[in-house]
Amino acid sequence: MNTPNNEKKPLPKRSMLITPEGEQALRREYDFLWRQERPRVTQEVSDAAKLGDRSENAEYIYGKRRLRQIDSRIRFLLKRLEHLTVVNQVPADPERVYFGAWVVLEDEQEVLSRYRLVGEDELDLEYGYISIDAPLARGLLGKSLDDEVSVQLPKGEQTFYILEVLYERPEWDVRPAVRPHRWETPG
Numbered sequence: 297m298n299t300p301n302n303e304k305k306p307l308p309k310r311s312m313l314i315t316p317e318g319e320q321a322l323r324r325e326y327d328f329l330w331r332q333e334r335p336r337v338t339q340e341v342s343d344a345a346k347l348g349d350r351s352e353n354a355e356y357i358y359g360k361r362r363l364r365q366i367d368s369r370i371r372f373l374l375k376r377l378e379h380l381t382v383v384n385q386v387p388a389d390p391e392r393v394y395f396g397a398w399v400v401l402e403d404e405q406e407v408l409s410r411y412r413l414v415g416e417d418e419l420d421l422e423y424g425y426i427s428i429d430a431p432l433a434r435g436l437l438g439k440s441l442d443d444e445v446s447v448q449l450p451k452g453e454q455t456f457y458i459l460e461v462l463y464e465r466p467e468w469d470v471r472p473a474v475r476p477h478r479w480e481t482p483g
Contacts, residue, residue: 315382318418325373337359343355380415392438392441397413398462398465402456413426414428416428420471425471431447441459
């Protein structure tokens with residue numbers, strides 16, 4: 297019997313939003329896996345199977361495992377794309393922080409930070425792309441240019457001043473427009 301001390305807390309509701317660029321990246325990954333990677337690995341497994349004893353055939357065993365991973369990712373992408381909502385319009389009040397915004401913040405020590413609020417499929421902390429579900433993003437949602445915002449973060453409460461809210465890609469966003477996905481090998 298569950299008691300209040302050992303009950304599992306429900307996971308917070310996740311947004312199902314994505315930018316047009318994020319959707320394009322997921323579709324590109326799906327296309328790559330379905331049209332290139334899966335046929336290539338299927339052929340490798342077929343070739344390895346022709347070599348004889350499959351129980352000790354590392355190429356066959358690895359290939360089958362890789363094929364299961366690819367199929368799993370393809371199913372995930374199809375289901376995910378079916379449920380995501382693409383946000384491709386600028387809000388009525390472009391001076392407020394909403395999904396897809398690029399935001400420049402200044403903290404109490406006058407240190408500047410730049411972020412873009414995106415869906416969880418688009419996270420890229422190296423370039424400041426944070427999830428709309430992250431504590432910082434949730435604290436900024438609906439706030440306006442020049443607002444002072446206090447946000448409860450894992451390391452404690454922090455106060456920020458909103459210096460800029462943009463909905464067109466700023467010059468300082470140096471993230472490559474098209475990034476290779478995890479299945480592609482650099483080449």
